[in-house]
Structures are given as structure tokens and as C-alpha cells.
Amino acid sequence: MLRYDSIQSLIDAAERDGIRLSELCLRDQAEELEKPEEELYARMEESFDVMCESVRKGSTAGLRSTSGLTGGEGERMLRYAEERRGGLCxxxxxxxxxxxxxxxxxxxxxxxxxxxPTAGSCGILPGCLVSMYEDRDIPKREVVMSIFTAGAFGMVIANTASIAGASGGCQAECGSASGMAAAALVELSGGTPTQCGYALGMAIVNQLGLVCDPVAGLVEIPCIKRNASGVMIAFSSADMALSGIDLKIPVDECIAAMKAVGDSMAPALKETALGGLAASPTGIRLRKQVFGK
Known part of the structure; x- marks a missing residue:
């Protein structure tokens, strides 16, 4: 059984057996849960289907958040992609x-x-993987399998550091999600397990210190826009790894550094809505708009 306490140990096991990280992790989970691999794959496929449906529902014109603070960002960006031939990106x-x-x-x-791995970072992995499926025509089975790689890396982060903004800041949420997505992208692009690890580490180091400062304590401002930024970091990290650029700092040390940074953050910067943008004059005004004085 795998321990999920080190990224490098997963990489070593996959390379020793000559298989992809996703195959290693699916095999391990099937053994641990005493379930057929195809049953676990089917459950993961259902999760991917939910991701696809969330994209469709979230891009509905006129959809607003329960608080009324946000809504329509996805629909506007998708429309912009069509009207402006993709814009700058x-x-x-x-x-x-x-x-x-x-x-x-x-x-x-x-x-x-x-x-x-969290609701606050829920758009990053779907943004990457649904795009690979729908726009790059990657077979659905390969896309679904790559989620096992992302999930395994997320388990290591959860076990050795944190995936929660309340304990590690947004670096623990969007940073982890970007790294998980970057690893999945590398595998989908034919990269090695080692390159998957490099991509995870690069995504994390590019978000070290990112604070969690939700306006009004809601996962909307600035969280929604950080999900978009997380997608860009995931793709750029994956491309760097695939190009042959190495990480320099071992990936498990990057995760340990993220934990140390999170532990040193002031409580006001860890999901309490007492610092950062949440404490700005407009942030305070929006909180009163939602909840009253």
C-alpha cells in the first residue's frame, strides 16, 4: 500500500514499475478499498461529468451568486473568447x-x-481538464485517469501540509489546486512522473504566500478570479516541466515550505475575513451590504 506522505515516493514507485502515476494510484486504491479498478474509475468518471456540468451551469447567462456579489464572470469570458478570437491569451x-x-x-x-481539493479552488482542475477534453480532443478515459494523479498529489499535500485556507492561506487551496492540475496536464501530454512532480512544485512556488482574504467571508471576491489565475499557473508550470526545465528545489521541500509559510501567516490572512482585501474600505462596505451593519 502507498503511504501518500511524499510525492517523490509516488514518483519512484511509478517509475520503478514503468507505469503512469494514475495507474499506480488507481491500482493502490483498488487494493486498499478492495474494489475493482473499473468501479473506482466509474466513480471518478462521474466526478468528471459533474465538472463538465458545473461549467455549463456556471456559464448560464443571468446566473448570480446567493449573495448577489458575483455572477456572470464565466459567461462573459467565454463570450469574449468567441467575439475577440481568444483575446490576448x-x-x-x-x-x-x-x-x-x-x-x-x-x-x-x-x-x-x-x-x-476545496470549494474555493473548485474551478482550476475543471478549467484545465474540461478544456483538454473538449478543445484538444483528449480521450475521456485519459482525462479521467489523470484525476487520479491529481488526487494522489493532493492527498500528499493534505497529509503533509494543508489544503485549507483557514490553516494555510489561499496558497494551500489555489496553490494546491494549480499544482494538482499541472501534474494532470503533464501526464495528459505524455510527460514522465518526474515531470509531473516538477509541475506540481512549480505551481506551488509561484503561489507561496498567497493569503486567504474573502470579502464578507464568502468564497467569491477575490476567490473566483484567483481560480482563473490558477489555471494560467497550471498551464505555464506544465509547459515548463514538459520543456525540460527542472524544479531545482525538491517537490516535497516545496510543500514543506508552503506549510512553513502558512504556519507563519497572521490569523487575519487565513480565511477570517479580517485582513487583506476583506479589510479594505470596499471590502467592509460589501460585507455590510450583504449582512447589514
């Missing part, structure tokens, strides 16, 4: 951003989402 990446925003919009409107 190109059609593929702009649609990926729109999908990430749409899933976050779905979440804010109390729709059904998959926490990957």
Missing part, C-alpha cells in the same frame, strides 16, 4: 479561464461542484 486558454470562472460561479450560486 488565445482561444484555448481564454476558454479555459472562462470554464474555471464558470465552475466558481456555479459554486457561489449553490450549484453542484467537485471540491478539487
Amino acid at each position: 488565445g482561444s484555448f486558454l481564454t476558454r479555459a479561464l472562462g470554464r474555471a470562472l464558470s465552475v466558481s460561479n456555479c459554486n457561489a450560486a449553490m450549484g453542484r461542484i467537485v471540491a478539487t
Whole structure:
């Protein structure tokens, strides 16, 4: 059985057996849960289907969050991708951003989402993987399998550091999600397990210190926009790893550094809505608008 306390141990096991990380993790989970691999795959496929549906629901014109603070960001970005031929980032990446925003919009409107690894970061993995499936014609089975790689890496982060904004800041949520997505993208692009680890680490180091400062304590402002940024970091990290750029700092040390940074953050910057943007004059005004004085 795998221990899920080190990224490097997962990489070593996959490379020793000559298989992808997703195959290693699916095999291990089937043994641990005493379930057929196809049964676990089917459950993961259902989760991916929910991601696809969350993109559709979240991009519905006129959809607003329960608080009324946000809504329509995903729909506007997807429309912008069509009207402006992809804008500055190109059609593929702009649609990926729109999908990430749409899933976050779905979440804010109390729709059904998959926490990957949290509700606050729910748009990043779908933004990447649904785009690979719908725009790059990657077979659905490969996309679903890549989620096992993302999930395994997320389990290591949860076990050795944190995936919660309340304990590690937004670096623990969007940072982890970006790293998980980057690893999945590398595997989908034919990269090695080692390159998957590099991509995870690069995504994390590019978000070290990111605070969790939700306006009015709601997972909307600035969380929704950070999901879009997380998609860009995931793709850029995956491309760096695939190009042959190495991480320099071992991936498990990057995760340990993220934990140390999170532990040193002031409580006001860890989901309490007492610091950062939540404490800005407009942030305070919006909180009163939602909850009253």
C-alpha cells in the first residue's frame, strides 16, 4: 500500500514499475478499498461529468451568486473568447479561464461542484481538464485517469501540509489546486512522473504566500478570479516541466515550505475575513451590504 506522505515516493514507485502515476494510484486504491479498478474509475468518471456540468451551469447567462456579489464572470469570458478570437491569451486558454470562472460561479450560486481539493479552488482542475477534453480532443478515459494523479498529489499535500485556507492561506487551496492540475496536464501530454512532480512544485512556488482574504467571508471576491489565475499557473508550470526545465528545489521541500509559510501567516490572512482585501474600505462596505451593519 502507498503511504501518500511524499510525492517523490509516488514518483519512484511509478517509475520503478514503468507505469503512469494514475495507474499506480488507481491500482493502490483498488487494493486498499478492495474494489475493482473499473468501479473506482466509474466513480471518478462521474466526478468528471459533474465538472463538465458545473461549467455549463456556471456559464448560464443571468446566473448570480446567493449573495448577489458575483455572477456572470464565466459567461462573459467565454463570450469574449468567441467575439475577440481568444483575446490576448488565445482561444484555448481564454476558454479555459472562462470554464474555471464558470465552475466558481456555479459554486457561489449553490450549484453542484467537485471540491478539487476545496470549494474555493473548485474551478482550476475543471478549467484545465474540461478544456483538454473538449478543445484538444483528449480521450475521456485519459482525462479521467489523470484525476487520479491529481488526487494522489493532493492527498500528499493534505497529509503533509494543508489544503485549507483557514490553516494555510489561499496558497494551500489555489496553490494546491494549480499544482494538482499541472501534474494532470503533464501526464495528459505524455510527460514522465518526474515531470509531473516538477509541475506540481512549480505551481506551488509561484503561489507561496498567497493569503486567504474573502470579502464578507464568502468564497467569491477575490476567490473566483484567483481560480482563473490558477489555471494560467497550471498551464505555464506544465509547459515548463514538459520543456525540460527542472524544479531545482525538491517537490516535497516545496510543500514543506508552503506549510512553513502558512504556519507563519497572521490569523487575519487565513480565511477570517479580517485582513487583506476583506479589510479594505470596499471590502467592509460589501460585507455590510450583504449582512447589514
